[in-house]
Amino acid sequence: MRAARFAAVAGALLFFALASTASAAVRPVDIANFAFQPQSLTITVGDTVTWTNKDTFQHSARVAGVGTTVVLSQGQSASLTFATAGTFPYDCGIHMSAMTGTVVVRAAATPVPTPVPTPIPTPAPTARPTVAPTVAPTTEPTPTPSPAPTATPTPAPTTAAPSATPAPTVAVALPTQQAPAAAASNDGDATGLLVAGALVVVIGLVAFALTRIRR
Numbered sequence: 235m236r237a238a239r240f241a242a243v244a245g246a247l248l249f250f251a252l253a254s255t256a257s258a259a260v261r262p263v264d265i266a267n268f269a270f271q272p273q274s275l276t277i278t279v280g281d282t283v284t285w286t287n288k289d290t291f292q293h294s295a296r297v298a299g300v301g302t303t304v305v306l307s308q309g310q311s312a313s314l315t316f317a318t319a320g321t322f323p324y325d326c327g328i329h330m331s332a333m334t335g336t337v338v339v340r341a342a343a344t345p346v347p348t349p350v351p352t353p354i355p356t357p358a359p360t361a362r363p364t365v366a367p368t369v370a371p372t373t374e375p376t377p378t379p380s381p382a383p384t385a386t387p388t389p390a391p392t393t394a395a396p397s398a399t400p401a402p403t404v405a406v407a408l409p410t411q412q413a414p415a416a417a418a419s420n421d422g423d424a425t426g427l428l429v430a431g432a433l434v435v436v437i438g439l440v441a442f443a444l445t446r447i448r449r
């Protein structure tokens with residue numbers, strides 16, 4: 235456990251050491267037209283600034299607390315290494331305040347973040363062109379036949395069947411009068427007698443029935 239931790243710390247230190255040494259760089263500053271270009275430069279601890287004079291006049295770089303370059307003629311270069319962090323204003327040792335610049339030294343070399351490997355995007359499957367569905371010809375809707383008006387059945391007139399109470403037929407045995415031989419000539423009389431007798435019987439029966447009903 236301890237060994238692993240130590241190894242990890244040692245590895246990290248080694249990594250930072252390598253990174254810092256790797257990031258230690260030489261940053262150029264041109265001197266042209268009586269000016270430092272760039273006038274302000276940001277570097278990291280351990281970096282070196284190299285001034286190159288491009289003017290026909292002589293110049294130098296005088297950095298307080300760091301050092302002063304030699305006087306540079308046209309085309310000559312000189313360097314200073316910045317070992318401590320901070321902001322370092324400087325000027326030309328010959329022209330002084332007429333030529334000034336600044337070097338900003340960052341404290342630590344920020345480790346370059348290892349780029350996260352971007353996953354190779356799998357090509358999206360090209361969607362097959364969907365064939366436009368042929369629209370089925372819409373059959374014209376056949377008009378639904380409106381229901382024929384059903385003739386409202388006229389209710390059959392409930393004719394109250396006349397409950398014909400049949401009168402009790404009484405078989406009346408009429409005394410058959412055996413007409414004498416003269417019946418042939420008296421045929422009309424005999425018939426009238428029969429009818430009268432039947433009437434009498436019927437009336438009597440009706441009277442009888444009435445008397446019965448009244449009781």
Ligand SMILES: [Cu+2]
Pocket residue numbers: 268292293294326327328329330333
């Ligand atoms: Cu100068």
